[in-house]
Amino acid sequence: GQQVMQIPQYQHVQEGEDFTTYCNSSTTLSNIQWYKQRPGGHPVFLIQLVKSGEVKKQKRLTFQFGEAKKNSSLHITATQTTDVGTYFCAGGSSNTGKLIFGQGTTLQVKP
Amino acid sequence: DAGVTQSPTHLIKTRGQQVTLRCSPKSGHDTVSWYQQALGQGPQFIFQYYEEEERQRGNFPDRFSGHQFPNYSSELNVNALLLGDSALYLCASSLGRDLYGYTFGSGTRLTVV
Numbered sequence: 001g002q003q004v005m006q007i008p009q010y011q012h013v014q015e016g017e018d019f020t021t022y023c024n025s026s027t028t029l030s031n032i033q034w035y036k037q038r039p040g041g042h043p044v045f046l047i048q049l050v051k052s053g054e055v056k057k058q059k060r061l062t063f064q065f066g067e068a069k070k071n072s073s074l075h076i077t078a079t080q081t082t083d084v085g086t087y088f089c090a091g092g093s094s095n096t097g098k099l100i101f102g103q104g105t106t107l108q109v110k111p
Numbered sequence: 112d113a114g115v116t117q118s119p120t121h122l123i124k125t126r127g128q129q130v131t132l133r134c135s136p137k138s139g140h141d142t143v144s145w146y147q148q149a150l151g152q153g154p155q156f157i158f159q160y161y162e163e164e165e166r167q168r169g170n171f172p173d174r175f176s177g178h179q180f181p182n183y184s185s186e187l188n189v190n191a192l193l194l195g196d197s198a199l200y201l202c203a204s205s206l207g208r209d210l211y212g213y214t215f216g217s218g219t220r221l222t223v224v
Binding site for chain 2: 033044045061090107
């Protein structure tokens with residue numbers, strides 16, 4: 001079945017350093033979504049990518065969708081303590097009609 | 112504009128019991144998806160309801176069942192609870208058959224003892 005894998009599982013950075021998490025799907029996706037979950041909270045929608053090779057930016061966050069629509073990345077420039085949380089990618093497949101989440105990358109930022 | 116509302120927020124049940132969790136979707140949304148999130152894991156897709164029917168299902172046993180009402184709200188039922196069913200249960204609403212921009216509720220934290 002459709003699987004979405006995310007690496008790394010954990011990342012500890014010093015405040016001001018950059019951070020990247022990678023997402024890979026076993027099947028071609030119709031779209032990829034990114035969510036952030038703070039400790040004790042629920043996933044909050046960040047962004048959606050639909051087109052092959054698409055790049056979107058939200059302030060210090062840069063999201064990319066691979067050319068083959070099977071992988072994606074989230075890059076945070078100059079991390080801040082407010083960036084702490086778990087970042088999930090979720091791949092949507094028009095074939096299965098399901099949105100499948102990766103395992104998440106938990107980011108810790110040392111001030 | 113109300114977001115997704117889930118109830119109850121926390122629940123403690125004994126093994127073998129049955130539980131019902133409830134979800135009211137965001138205004139304007141008609142599709143409800145249920146996810147199970149174990150501690151330290153990503154949300155696992157349970158099933159999705161649209162037009163009062165189960166449209167998609169993940170790899171969960173028949174002990175997990177659901178229902179959607181004409182007002183688009185939904186219930187998740189779990190029978191014969193196991194310790195491993197302890198998790199955060201998340202409801203997400205969306206519009207139609209789109210896989211875009213799910214809105215998640217705050218979840219129901221179920222503990223099975």
